[in-house]
Amino acid sequence: MTRLIFSLLLIGLLTTSPAIGHAQDTAGSTKEPTTAAKSLRHNAAEKAARKQALEEAKKAEKGVKQLEKFKLLATKMITERQEKLTALSSGNHTKKCRVAAKTEANAAISAAISRLKTDAATVPTLDSTDKVKDLLRSNVIGKNHVYVALIPAVRGMCVSDLIIAKVDSAKIKTALTKLESEGVDVSTVEDNLAKAKNSAQAAYDAYKKIANNPGSTTYKADLAAAKAQLKEAKGFLSAARDAIDELKAASSTVPAAPTEEPATSSGPLGN
Amino acid sequence: MEEQARKGGSKFLYVLLALGIIALIGGGVAWFRATGQSPESVTTQTPTPQPQPSTDPKTEVKGELATTLSDLDTDLGEITLDEESDDDTVDF
Numbered sequence: 001m002t003r004l005i006f007s008l009l010l011i012g013l014l015t016t017s018p019a020i021g022h023a024q025d026t027a028g029s030t031k032e033p034t035t036a037a038k039s040l041r042h043n044a045a046e047k048a049a050r051k052q053a054l055e056e057a058k059k060a061e062k063g064v065k066q067l068e069k070f071k072l073l074a075t076k077m078i079t080e081r082q083e084k085l086t087a088l089s090s091g092n093h094t095k096k097c098r099v100a101a102k103t104e105a106n107a108a109i110s111a112a113i114s115r116l117k118t119d120a121a122t123v124p125t126l127d128s129t130d131k132v133k134d135l136l137r138s139n140v141i142g143k144n145h146v147y148v149a150l151i152p153a154v155r156g157m158c159v160s161d162l163i164i165a166k167v168d169s170a171k172i173k174t175a176l177t178k179l180e181s182e183g184v185d186v187s188t189v190e191d192n193l194a195k196a197k198n199s200a201q202a203a204y205d206a207y208k209k210i211a212n213n214p215g216s217t218t219y220k221a222d223l224a225a226a227k228a229q230l231k232e233a234k235g236f237l238s239a240a241r242d243a244i245d246e247l248k249a250a251s252s253t254v255p256a257a258p259t260e261e262p263a264t265s266s267g268p269l270g271n
Numbered sequence: 272m273e274e275q276a277r278k279g280g281s282k283f284l285y286v287l288l289a290l291g292i293i294a295l296i297g298g299g300v301a302w303f304r305a306t307g308q309s310p311e312s313v314t315t316q317t318p319t320p321q322p323q324p325s326t327d328p329k330t331e332v333k334g335e336l337a338t339t340l341s342d343l344d345t346d347l348g349e350i351t352l353d354e355e356s357d358d359d360t361v362d363f
Contacts, residue, residue, distance in 0.1 A: 042272040042358045147358035152350040159346040165340045175328035
């Protein structure tokens, strides 16, 4: 009898273990993939490679050899920028943008890729190292400022658009309408959200201008101004959140007024 | 002789009982697999009341704003790092 019970237990274990494994697999597969946008700035290896290519070009024997090295450097700098811009226009980097904003961001990115393509075609025609250096300085870097202007501008466009989308979202609008219908004064929240939206729109426009002309001589000041607008939007969003917190605190401490009390009643001391 | 027959009969009964239990376990496992449920999920579903998602509009608005502010903080940090990058600097 004992052997029989033991055998039954063993069979039961053997037959149920795949089901447990299956359940664990299913639970594991529900994990969300990481979607955070990776930075497009150069990592340490890329920085080292760039430095090495530049050093090799500078140290090369003057003349044809050095010209070839500089041309290699130019091609490398153009290609890496084109790759970064392609990555910028796809995947997670513009995922916060709604369709219209994404189209505008991608237009700016495509324009920069086109300029770089022209530069790439020019490189083989150059006959002196000074001309290659000038192309790199004035065009490849100067007209695009891919890393210091275009990439942050596109990021700024998308996060500004995210704020606008959030303020206009059905979820927030429905919740505020519901609160209003319950007699809650949401004017402070609405006022701050409207201001946040205005600032975010101003930031979006400023970042878009930079993205469309990253070679502008005023790009640093323009970026600072756009960021100031974004920070202003953040301030209004924080104020709206604080106003909601106050409403929550008020509703949890003050008991609700009786609704069936006659309008003429003024309490025990009233006439 | 009679006792031997009785022992044989009870062995037969044990075997029948064992086969029945195995069939029950096997059938149960097959059913769980076919319906895509794990036995564990079924047993935990029974009496414990599940917490309902909050429908308080204030909490909803606060949650939405908090998520946006968090995203905004991350992006502002990344924008600053991008602006300070030396990737567009070349010293000939």
